Amino acid sequence: MAKIGYARVSALSQDNAAQEARLRAVGCEIVRSEKVSGKSRDGRDELAAILAFIRPLDELVCVRLDRLGRSTRDVLNLVHELEAKGAALTILEPSFSTRDPAGSLLVTVLGMVAEMERKFILERQKAGIEIAKSKGVYKGRKPSVPVERVREMNAEGHGPSSIAKALRISRMSVHRALRAA
Numbered sequence: 001m002a003k004i005g006y007a008r009v010s011a012l013s014q015d016n017a018a019q020e021a022r023l024r025a026v027g028c029e030i031v032r033s034e035k036v037s038g039k040s041r042d043g044r045d046e047l048a049a050i051l052a053f054i055r056p057l058d059e060l061v062c063v064r065l066d067r068l069g070r071s072t073r074d075v076l077n078l079v080h081e082l083e084a085k086g087a088a089l090t091i092l093e094p095s096f097s098t099r100d101p102a103g104s105l106l107v108t109v110l111g112m113v114a115e116m117e118r119k120f121i122l123e124r125q126k127a128g129i130e131i132a133k134s135k136g137v138y139k140g141r142k143p144s145v146p147v148e149r150v151r152e153m154n155a156e157g158h159g160p161s162s163i164a165k166a167l168r169i170s171r172m173s174v175h176r177a178l179r180a181a
Helices: 017-025 045-053 072-084 101-134 147-155 160-167 171-179
Strands: 003-009 030-035 059-064 088-093
Touching (some): 003 017, 030 045, 072 088, 072 101, 088 101, 147 171, 160 171
């Protein structure tokens, strides 16, 4: 029976050290960490590695449930995968485990709270962008596609596929550039 710790932060500028120290302090022999968004399990290679090698009676330990994920569905699917392998999930704050009857209920409730929190963050971000746009401060990111060149080539009679190939961009990018005209 091994305790396997998982630490995650969303931004490259953030640090996992406090989570990792906490996980080692509770006896995690292995601690995997990554800097990636928790909105889905895509691109979370360390978590995938844990799920690949976790064994019956092992325990996946996280400091908080939102470190495991911000999607209720993803978190519940992860718990289901752990249970199918005979393993359990333990969360340190607030303290609970899926080995306990109330643990599954807490996973669901706290998973929903984490998902709601993510929605609130996105709403605040959107409101901030709208305010910045109204002040002329925010103009969005610069186009990564040479929009004018796409339009010129299209006017010259080139189709989306040949434009995409010539400019080394996707056909969808060509269509977006033409639609924005």
